[in-house]
Amino acid sequence: MEDLVAASAAPLMKVIEMIDRSDAYVGIFAWRYGYVPGRDTSPAPQTQGPPVKDAKWGETSITHYEYLRALERKLPVMAFLLDERCAWPPQLIDGFDTTNPEAPKNADRIRALRLELQQQKIVSWFTEPADLEARVSAAVTMAGVTSQLNLQAATALAPSSGTGDSDASGGMSTAILEAVANRQQALKIDLATVWWSTRLYLLAALAERLTRVRRILIVKSSTRAEEFIGQISTAAIQSVIGPKVAPLDNFRETLRARPMRPAAVARLPKRLCPCGHPPRACNRPARFRASGCTRQERPQRTPGPQLPGRADGPRAHRLKRRLNRR
Numbered sequence: 001m002e003d004l005v006a007a008s009a010a011p012l013m014k015v016i017e018m019i020d021r022s023d024a025y026v027g028i029f030a031w032r033y034g035y036v037p038g039r040d041t042s043p044a045p046q047t048q049g050p051p052v053k054d055a056k057w058g059e060t061s062i063t064h065y066e067y068l069r070a071l072e073r074k075l076p077v078m079a080f081l082l083d084e085r086c087a088w089p090p091q092l093i094d095g096f097d098t099t100n101p102e103a104p105k106n107a108d109r110i111r112a113l114r115l116e117l118q119q120q121k122i123v124s125w126f127t128e129p130a131d132l133e134a135r136v137s138a139a140v141t142m143a144g145v146t147s148q149l150n151l152q153a154a155t156a157l158a159p160s161s162g163t164g165d166s167d168a169s170g171g172m173s174t175a176i177l178e179a180v181a182n183r184q185q186a187l188k189i190d191l192a193t194v195w196w197s198t199r200l201y202l203l204a205a206l207a208e209r210l211t212r213v214r215r216i217l218i219v220k221s222s223t224r225a226e227e228f229i230g231q232i233s234t235a236a237i238q239s240v241i242g243p244k245v246a247p248l249d250n251f252r253e254t255l256r257a258r259p260m261r262p263a264a265v266a267r268l269p270k271r272l273c274p275c276g277h278p279p280r281a282c283n284r285p286a287r288f289r290a291s292g293c294t295r296q297e298r299p300q301r302t303p304g305p306q307l308p309g310r311a312d313g314p315r316a317h318r319l320k321r322r323l324n325r326r
Contacts, residue, residue, distance in 0.1 A: 012062055015062055015066055022070075022075060024143050025077050026080070027079045029079065031092060033064070034063035036058065036059065036062075038058040055069075081123050081124070082126060082127075083127045086127045094107040154184060154186040154187060154188040157188065157189050183212055186215050187216050188219055189217070189219070191220045198245065200237060204234040205234075205238060208234045214233060
């Protein structure tokens, strides 16, 4: 607020207006709760602050108003908290100044706000200005990248893929095949699902070996939409988990040394049915597969009639191919 130019608007109205024009909220919290408008006066109802959910006139500080307004508008919230082990000037901590009757008597309010941030959001800790600058820059850059991500284009892993359930291997295989068929570059995991470290390693290794996927997106699903939490590369997953379990690194080296057979690459489907299996396994026309698909094996073709003359000549091979296409 000290950077604002002189104006006739009330400070609270000004900061609320700034939040309403913003695309994201960056909050830096040390050990001061901030100025509480209306604490020492009793203005008329029309002069009170704007209605903000969970805010109370005369009890909520302007800093807290900003945060609550950002939540109300569903803005991306990036909170940075001063590390509790970091030395801080006492005069900048609530409860230190006992001579000022308007100063807070203790730091209970700012502690409660910091605790609320830690419980509701993923916060970042800083110790010095240079550290804070680097963290804020990285977070804002990530927020800009996140707004441009198309989460719908990434293949979502089934909830049972991360554990030893019976459908785990099928869910992972389907995701890998779909990533190959659609040439996708990312897979998607819901934050609410449980993943074994070995299963996550297997997913990263197979994705890196067989597909173009090089990153795993972590999302949080809700009734309205998916919220992007973060991303991790397949290489990072293998480098972190692999050294902890010796057989995993052996598996990775074996997978790398194993050549990809041309026949195996040719058998990978070019596209998948909405039901998750290659279209050659369906007898239904393509226009009906979006509404539902029953997996039925295509019946075997009966061999064609025996051709007279030379059975292995060029003309005989061409005729056989024509018959097989019918």
